[in-house]
Amino acid sequence: QITLKESGPTLVKPTQTLTLTCTFSGFSLSTSGVGVGWIRQPPGKALEWLALIYWNDDKRYSPSLKSRLTITKDTSKNQVVLTMTNMDPVDTATYYCAHRLRRLFDYWGQGTLVTVSS
Amino acid sequence: QSALTQPASVSGSPGQSITISCTGTSSDVGDYNYVSWYQQHPGKAPKLMIYDVSNRPSGVSNRFSGSKSGNTASLTISGLQAEDEADYFCSSYTGSSTLVVFGGGTKLTVL
Numbered sequence: 001q002i003t004l005k006e007s008g009p010t011l012v013k014p015t016q017t018l019t020l021t022c023t024f025s026g027f028s029l030s031t032s033g034v035g036v037g038w039i040r041q042p043p044g045k046a047l048e049w050l051a052l053i054y055w056n057d058d059k060r061y062s063p064s065l066k067s068r069l070t071i072t073k074d075t076s077k078n079q080v081v082l083t084m085t086n087m088d089p090v091d092t093a094t095y096y097c098a099h100r101l102r103r104l105f106d107y108w109g110q111g112t113l114v115t116v117s118s
Numbered sequence: 119q120s121a122l123t124q125p126a127s128v129s130g131s132p133g134q135s136i137t138i139s140c141t142g143t144s145s146d147v148g149d150y151n152y153v154s155w156y157q158q159h160p161g162k163a164p165k166l167m168i169y170d171v172s173n174r175p176s177g178v179s180n181r182f183s184g185s186k187s188g189n190t191a192s193l194t195i196s197g198l199q200a201e202d203e204a205d206y207f208c209s210s211y212t213g214s215s216t217l218v219v220f221g222g223g224t225k226l227t228v229l
Contacts, residue, residue: 037218047207047220063215096163103152103211105218106175108163 002026004036004097004109011115012087018114022080022097029055029075035100036080038071040093041111048093051082052100089116121219122147122208129227135196138224140208141189146219148189152211155184155193158223159204167206168193195226203228 008020022036029036037052051071052060061069070083080097094113098105123141130136140147140155147153155168166175168184171191181196191210195202208221 039218039220046222047209049216049218049220052217060215060217062217103150104154104166104169105209106166106169108156108165110163 002099002107004099004107006095006097006109006112008095008112008114010113011117013118014088014116016087018082018084018087018091020082020084020095020097020112020114022082022109024078024080024097024099027099029053029073029078029080031055033101036073037098037100037105038080038082039096039098039105039108040091041096042090042093045093047096050084050095053080054100087116092116121212121216122210122221124206124208124221124224126222127225127227129229130195130198131229132198132200134198135194136198136226137195138193138206138208138226140191140193140210140221142191142210142219143189145214146210146212147186147191150211150213151186153184153186153191154209155182155191156207156209157202157204158207164207198228200228202226 004024035054038050053071068085073080094111096111099107153171156164158164171186172184183194207223
């Protein structure tokens with residue numbers, strides 16, 4: 001059974017760096033073809049893909065946010081970490097991590113709401 | 119503005135069928151058979167309902183079906199049930215640096 005869970009701060013101040021951790025079980029990020037991605041959803045708005053890391057450490061970023069994002073993995077801990085710099089109130093959203101296989105996000109975490117406010 | 123266009127809301131009575139559309143471009147929906155649909159109840163994680171345009175994951179009711187024509191994908195729910203009331207959103211692989219695009223979501227109300 002694949003499960004993922006996001007963790008991190010619920011409140012960050014403008015200009016700060018956000019660090020989110022995705023802890024997963026039921027699969028290994030060293031298995032060929034497997035990836036873990038991050039997606040966010042501002043309140044009442046659409047989903048937006050942010051970043052993706054594959055089993056072979058290949059990393060992909062949303063072009064619009066690439067300069068602010070870093071995604072890393074710790075295979076031994078079954079964790080993926082996303083950092084986003086220079087946070088702004090418009091970055092207030094629920095952040096999800098999800099398992100990716102064959103060009104598909106098939107299992108998602110429950111998400112964590114991050115509010116950016118001074 | 120979302121990359122994929124969905125109606126904001128649809129509604130139907132129990133037992134009826136509804137269809138939700140998802141319109142993209144020739145660079146995403148029109149070019150790849152990697153369209154997926156998700157169901158999301160309030161405060162819950164998105165649940166995969168349809169993948170690769172028309173395939174259902176194990177455990178998903180056969181009342182849910184998907185199709186595609188040109189740049190538009192569709193999700194059809196037949197025999198509407200109260201528990202189907204949720205938000206539904208579509209997603210497509212793009213093959214570009216954007217990689218993945220999502221629809222704005224459709225709120226389904228079961229009357």
